[in-house]
Amino acid sequence: MAGTGVRVDLLSDTVTVPTAGMRRAMADAEVGDDVFGEDPTVRALEEEIAALLGHEAGLFCPTGSLANQLGLRLHTGPGREVIADSLAHILRAELGAAATFSGITSRTWTSVAGRADPATVLGLMLPGADAYQVSTALIALENTHNFAGGTIQPYAALAAIREGSRPHGVAMHLDGARLWNAHVATGVSMAAYGSMVDTVSVCLSKGLGAPVGSVLVGSRAAMAEARVWRKRYGAGMRQVGILAAAGRYAVTHHLDRLADDHARARRFAEAAAEVAPGIVTVADVETNIVLLDVGVIGRAAAEVVAGFAEHGVRCYAMAPTKVRLVWHLDVDDAGTDIAIAAARATLFTP
Numbered sequence: 001m002a003g004t005g006v007r008v009d010l011l012s013d014t015v016t017v018p019t020a021g022m023r024r025a026m027a028d029a030e031v032g033d034d035v036f037g038e039d040p041t042v043r044a045l046e047e048e049i050a051a052l053l054g055h056e057a058g059l060f061c062p063t064g065s066l067a068n069q070l071g072l073r074l075h076t077g078p079g080r081e082v083i084a085d086s087l088a089h090i091l092r093a094e095l096g097a098a099a100t101f102s103g104i105t106s107r108t109w110t111s112v113a114g115r116a117d118p119a120t121v122l123g124l125m126l127p128g129a130d131a132y133q134v135s136t137a138l139i140a141l142e143n144t145h146n147f148a149g150g151t152i153q154p155y156a157a158l159a160a161i162r163e164g165s166r167p168h169g170v171a172m173h174l175d176g177a178r179l180w181n182a183h184v185a186t187g188v189s190m191a192a193y194g195s196m197v198d199t200v201s202v203c204l205s206k207g208l209g210a211p212v213g214s215v216l217v218g219s220r221a222a223m224a225e226a227r228v229w230r231k232r233y234g235a236g237m238r239q240v241g242i243l244a245a246a247g248r249y250a251v252t253h254h255l256d257r258l259a260d261d262h263a264r265a266r267r268f269a270e271a272a273a274e275v276a277p278g279i280v281t282v283a284d285v286e287t288n289i290v291l292l293d294v295g296v297i298g299r300a301a302a303e304v305v306a307g308f309a310e311h312g313v314r315c316y317a318m319a320p321t322k323v324r325l326v327w328h329l330d331v332d333d334a335g336t337d338i339a340i341a342a343a344r345a346t347l348f349t350p
């Protein structure tokens with residue numbers, strides 16, 4: 001937990017530290033040189049995550065950004081286009097990587113609470129435009145949607161987008177950094193989500209609590225190509241089974257407990273909505289993220305974040321009037337109570 005005086009860290013679900021069991025699994029991991037494909041723990045992780053998502057093969061990556069950018073790269077190329085939500089992590093939080101490394105252009109749709117509307121997405125798509133306009137090569141979706149507050153893409157919408165884009169040869173990539181949360185919240189299997197797209201990235205380092213790591217999955221041929229690009233980007237790793245072991249441990253031991261994070265986030269949101277009506281739509285708190293619209297009570301995000309900090313609660317000013325709080329395995333019921341007390345003190349307007 002970073003910083004002095006932080007009692008409850010809701011800055012992000014990346015702030016978790018490895019548990020004792022996870023550290024033991026890391027220490028005991030069998031390793032080899034993964035650039036030569038000889039790390040048994042990495043191979044096991046890649047196979048397990050691919051199977052879980054119903055795809056042929058996987059590729060271990062140090063970050064979710066790299067896994068996403070490899071995914072984008074596979075389906076597009078210079079002068080071709082990806083379309084995505086205007087608040088998509090791939091476009092807003094990966095620092096222009098798609099343009100910088102792959103020469104990809106992008107257009108965006110806007111959404112209500114991050115949920116992609118099939119008619120809007122398919123209406124924006126422009127495949128086969130040839131010599132006059134940029135052709136859409138890829139639709140990228142995010143599930144759950146981080147900057148929209150951890151909202152879930154309804155399965156029927158994913159299916160409609162898949163059905164409407166596939167005949168046009170437009171590929172789909174899913175930024176599934178928190179697909180685990182969508183799966184636990186809805187009961188829709190990881191494989192069912194995986195079946196809707198050509199490639200998926202999932203993070204092990206968010207709510208699952210691994211210190212590092214993401215996995216990209218797709219066809220065997222696509223992952224072979226992604227492996228070449230990963231090395232080209234300088235991310236060929238050696239005895240990295242020590243990290244893959246943390247990821248395998250996380251999936252085995254920390255997946256089901258995401259439901260606790262969801263319940264705690266919801267309980268916090270209900271309390272916040274009670275003290276400051278309209279500040280959060282409780283029904284939109286579907287997973288582990290709570291997004292407070294503090295503009296509703298005429299406050300600035302930075303001021304509210306400072307108010308929470310006075311009570312030992314760290315959270316994130318995501319936009320001038322938006323505060324994000326994220327639940328994870330290092331925050332329990334008692335921590336949630338502290339956050340609720342901080343909300344009552346900070347958000348109350350007499």
Ligand SMILES: *Cc1c(COP(=O)(O)O)cnc(C)c1O
Pocket residue numbers: 062063064065066068089090142144145146175177178203205206214
């Ligand atoms: C965290 C996150 C990623 C990956 O981030 P890294 O810090 O590069 O691991 C990708 N997409 C979303 C939606 C995320 O929240």
